[in-house]
Amino acid sequence: xQQGEEDPQALSIQEGENATMNCSYKTSINNLQWYRQNSxxxxxxxxxxxxxxxxxxxxRLRVTLDTSKKSSSLLITASRAAxxxxxxxxTDPNSGNTPLxxxxxxxxxxxx
Amino acid sequence: DTGVSQDPRHKITxxxxxxxxxxxxxxxxxxxYWYRQTLGQGPEFLTYFQxxxxxxxxxxxxxxxxxERPKGSFSTLEIQRTEQGDSAMYLCAxxxxxxxxxxxxxxxxxxxxxx
Numbered sequence: 354x355q356q357g358e359e360d361p362q363a364l365s366i367q368e369g370e371n372a373t374m375n376c377s378y379k380t381s382i383n384n385l386q387w388y389r390q391n392s393x394x395x396x397x398x399x400x401x402x403x404x405x406x407x408x409x410x411x412x413r414l415r416v417t418l419d420t421s422k423k424s425s426s427l428l429i430t431a432s433r434a435a436x437x438x439x440x441x442x443x444t445d446p447n448s449g450n451t452p453l454x455x456x457x458x459x460x461x462x463x464x465x
Numbered sequence: 466d467t468g469v470s471q472d473p474r475h476k477i478t479x480x481x482x483x484x485x486x487x488x489x490x491x492x493x494x495x496x497x498y499w500y501r502q503t504l505g506q507g508p509e510f511l512t513y514f515q516x517x518x519x520x521x522x523x524x525x526x527x528x529x530x531x532x533e534r535p536k537g538s539f540s541t542l543e544i545q546r547t548e549q550g551d552s553a554m555y556l557c558a559x560x561x562x563x564x565x566x567x568x569x570x571x572x573x574x575x576x577x578x579x580x
Contacts, residue, residue, distance in 0.1 A: 384566060395467065395556060395571040396508070403566075441507050445567055452498060452521065453569060455507030 359442060359459040367464055372429040374459040376442030377422075383445045385418055386453065387427050389438045396441065399427075434465045467491075469572035471557050477578045478547055485543045486575045490559030497540050498569060499532055500556040501525065508556055514540060547579045 360375045376385070384403045388396040402409045402418045402425065409416045415428040429436055439460050443453040468491040478484050490497050495516050500508035511530070512522045516537040526532075529547075534540040544551055554576050558569040 386568065388571075393554075393576070395469075395573040396558075397467070398568055398570065401566060401568055443507075452510040452513055452523075453508075453567070454510070455500075457505070457507050 359440070359456045361459060362457070363460045363462070365462040365464065366432055368432060368434055370432055372432050372436070372461055372463070374427045374440050374461070376425045376427070376456055378425075378442070378444045378454075378456075379423065380444075380446055382420070385416075385425050386443045386445070387414075387416060387425075388441045388443060388455075390441065390458070391438045399440075429461075432461075432463045434463050437461060437463045467570040467572065469557060469559050469570050471555075471572040471575050473575055474573060475576045475578075477580065479580050480547060480549060482547055483543065483545045484547060484577065485541055486555055486557075486577075488540045488542070488557030488559075488572060490538070490540070490557070491561075491570060492538075494559035494561045494570070495537070496560045496562060496567070496569075497534055498558040498560070499540070499542050500558065502554040502556055502574070503552075511542075544577075547577075549579050552577055552579045 358377050386401045387399045390396045400411045402416050413430045418425045439458040441455050441458045443455045470489045472487045498513040499511040502508045512532050514534040529545045532542045554574045556574045558571045560569045
């Protein structure tokens with residue numbers, strides 16, 4: 354079963370704008386990761402945030418984690434056409450099972 | 466290119482045939498995962514290995530599916546008597562667990578179409 358739920362399902366913005374995607378999950382986690390997938394390709398790891406962290410930055414990416422609300426957000430600043438992809442959050446449950454549990458993803462379109 | 470390779474990239478087969486996919490992980494990674502992804506969905510876990518030991522299998526993995534990692538390096542996923550519902554992208558990922566963090570690196574996937 355899929356634990357994470359991304360919101361919105363689809364997002365269309367102009368180049369240069371910021372894009373915010375949200376992820377909610379159901380059970381406690383060890384960490385939460387965000388991945389990007391270009392159409393028909395494999396997933397690329399973007400960023401990992403541990404359960405004891407609240408915010409993390411990597412280049413134009415900013416991730417927040419609120420474990421009390423079981424939610425995370427991914428912010429992409431100054432978006433580019435090349436950012437067009439599907440973005441997935443994946444949780445690493447701290448139940449001892451290491452396989453990642455993915456959401457359904459947010460499809461981001463950045464229009465030049 | 467993440468360093469994880471999969472072969473073939475595309476496979477078209479007729480219902481009832483057997484298919485086998487191969488995954489070559491990043492060489493120093495001891496963990497290898499198989500996921501299945503259908504259109505508009507996120508990847509769903511199928512099974513994973515630590516070295517050559519298969520540690521967990523999802524209930525999604527019916528008896529028609531079998532996976533091996535004989536020497537703790539490459540892995541194969543076989544689907545017997547394929548059904549149209551098996552049509553999906555099959556993704557392989559590898560990782561090396563450090564400090565309790567399991568960042569997984571994905572291959573490009575094998576897209577299976579069952580006619």
